[in-house]
Amino acid sequence: MKIPFFNIQKINNKYITNIKNSFDKVLGSGFCIGGPIVEKFENNFAKYVSSKYCAGLSSGLDALILSLKALNIKKGDEVIVPANTYIATWLAVTHVGAKIVPVEPLIDTYNINPNEVINKITKRTKAIIMVHLYGNVCDINKILFIAKKYNLYTIEDAAQAHGLYYLNKKIGSHSDIVAWSFYPTKNLGAIGDAGAVTSNKKKLIDKIKKLRNYGFQNKYTNQYIGSNSRLDPIQAYILDIKLKDLDKNNDIRRKIAANYINKIKNKNIILPSVKNNDTVWHLFVIRTNKRNKLQKYLASNGIETIIHYLKPPHLQPIYKELFKTKRFKITELIHDSCLSLPCNPALSEKEQSYIINVINKFN
Numbered sequence: 001m002k003i004p005f006f007n008i009q010k011i012n013n014k015y016i017t018n019i020k021n022s023f024d025k026v027l028g029s030g031f032c033i034g035g036p037i038v039e040k041f042e043n044n045f046a047k048y049v050s051s052k053y054c055a056g057l058s059s060g061l062d063a064l065i066l067s068l069k070a071l072n073i074k075k076g077d078e079v080i081v082p083a084n085t086y087i088a089t090w091l092a093v094t095h096v097g098a099k100i101v102p103v104e105p106l107i108d109t110y111n112i113n114p115n116e117v118i119n120k121i122t123k124r125t126k127a128i129i130m131v132h133l134y135g136n137v138c139d140i141n142k143i144l145f146i147a148k149k150y151n152l153y154t155i156e157d158a159a160q161a162h163g164l165y166y167l168n169k170k171i172g173s174h175s176d177i178v179a180w181s182f183y184p185t186k187n188l189g190a191i192g193d194a195g196a197v198t199s200n201k202k203k204l205i206d207k208i209k210k211l212r213n214y215g216f217q218n219k220y221t222n223q224y225i226g227s228n229s230r231l232d233p234i235q236a237y238i239l240d241i242k243l244k245d246l247d248k249n250n251d252i253r254r255k256i257a258a259n260y261i262n263k264i265k266n267k268n269i270i271l272p273s274v275k276n277n278d279t280v281w282h283l284f285v286i287r288t289n290k291r292n293k294l295q296k297y298l299a300s301n302g303i304e305t306i307i308h309y310l311k312p313p314h315l316q317p318i319y320k321e322l323f324k325t326k327r328f329k330i331t332e333l334i335h336d337s338c339l340s341l342p343c344n345p346a347l348s349e350k351e352q353s354y355i356i357n358v359i360n361k362f363n
Contacts, residue, residue, distance in 0.1 A: 001354050005304040006185050007346040015241055019191060022237040031233060041236040042196070044243060048163075049172025051198035053205040056231025057212055060159045060181020063195040064092030066229060067177040068127070070207045071153045073098050077126040082112040083314060083328040084335070085131045088181075089157050090313045093129075101125070102314060102323075104330045108273040110285070111138035117146055127153040132161035132171065134308070135187065135253075135282035136272075140166050140174045155179060160282035162187040163250045173200045177208075182239055187253070187282055188246050190235040249345040253281035256343050256352055260284060263356045268294070268363065270337075283308055284343035291339050294362055301358045306340045 012019065029035055038056050046054035057063050073079060075097035081089050083102035093100045101120050106113045110133050117128060128147055130138045140156070147154045156171060158164070159181035164171050172178050182194035199205050207224070210216055215226025257279070261271055270287040272279075285308060288294055295305050312335045314323040341355060 001351070002302040003304060003342055003347075003351050003355065005306050005340070005342050006344055008184055010346040011189075011344065012191065015238065018241045019238055022234045025237055026233045029233070033230060033233070035233055037233040037240075038231055038236040041231075041240040041243075044240055045196060046172075046198055048243060048246070049170045049178070049198055051173035051178070052200045053202055054196055054198045055205050055208045055212065056236055057195040057197065057208075058229045058231060059193045060157075060179065060183060060195040061088045061092060062212070062227070062229040063179035063181065063197050064088065064129075064155070064157060065095045066208045066211045066227075067155050067179050067197055068092055068096045068098070069211055069224075070204045071127060071155075071176065073126050073153075076124065078122060078124040080117055080120050080125060080128045082129070082131050082133070083331040084110055084112075084312060085133060085157070086159070086309060087313045087316060088159070089129055089131055090319065094318075098126070099124070100319075100322075102326075102328060102331075104328055105133075105334065107330055107334070109136055109138065110134060110334060111136060112143070114139050114142035114146065117143065121146075121150050121152070125150065125152060127155060129155045129157055130175070131157040131159075132164055134272075134285050135160050135164060135280040137161070137164050137166050137171065137278050140171070144174065153177075159183075159186065161280060162282075163246050164280045165278040172198045176201060177204055182235065187250060187280055188239060188242055190239055192232070192235060194231055194235040194239065196231065250280045252345040253343055254279070256347055257281045257284050259352050260341065260343070260356065264359055266360055266362060269359065281343050283340045285338050285340050287334065287337040288339065289337055290362075291337055294359075295339060297362055298355075298358065303355055303358060304342065307338060308340045309335060309338075311335060 042054040077098040078101050079093045079098045080101045084105040103116045154175035156175045156178040178198045180196045182190040211226045212229040215222045215224035217223035312331045
């Protein structure tokens, strides 16, 4: 049996008619950039995540960068970020010229440790970015409490967390700004690059809408140093269609994860820690000190796996010199032992059983 990590063709085939229709809809609207199709998705997505406002953008990285710019984060400022995250979180801080201040994760959730955040705050600290890594919610209220105490901004990197709940409310407006990615493999995925930000603060969203469009106040007046970071209406149309199925697809992911957790029985493998059913399982990440051997073994049995992520940001060439005297032992432990199993709505029960049986025979 051959099992791909993510069967994008199978997932998109369900929407193939709508995807093809998107071109006619956009051309027929008379708006090849912006317009009512983008606005419709922005309104629907804001409503879905219980937020007042949404601004569609061209990517998740742009969502993070423009969020920082909207909060006037600049050179000389410090931004607290998770040490354990995808590098985009760090790149956004670098793009605005601010200093990256990494904080280790909790080993059970892989998300930023709120108890360590306080120790990193200085007079230059302006914001905290929290990441809901792998679709697992971080402790938002603890971070918000710290931010309020020290008068700091908060940003949520929700690139892997579409439809995620925190204390019975969908994430999307707990922080000053929430940044989203709609990369094709996300829980809510476009057929190309796309992103958005949501917030209950109209002034921030209004500023981001100007920043995404060259900083225009109006057509011939530039208020800010902006960029071309607009959400394509074709992507907006497709995302709006897929949004209707997001909760259902997240439930499928939850069932797959529960199946793995209940049936994988192997002393070599550390399964994800589950404290509630809020996780949306963008990734199902196991850990093992035999990772390379396990990955090769699974590949030999036709099961594709991916390492998320092979190197943490502080060991990447662009940041290695900046952090050459600092170690982040928990982050490195996670990156040295993690392995992601297939976990997406296209995965059949037969494929799940096969993966479980193969893993349980590994030694």
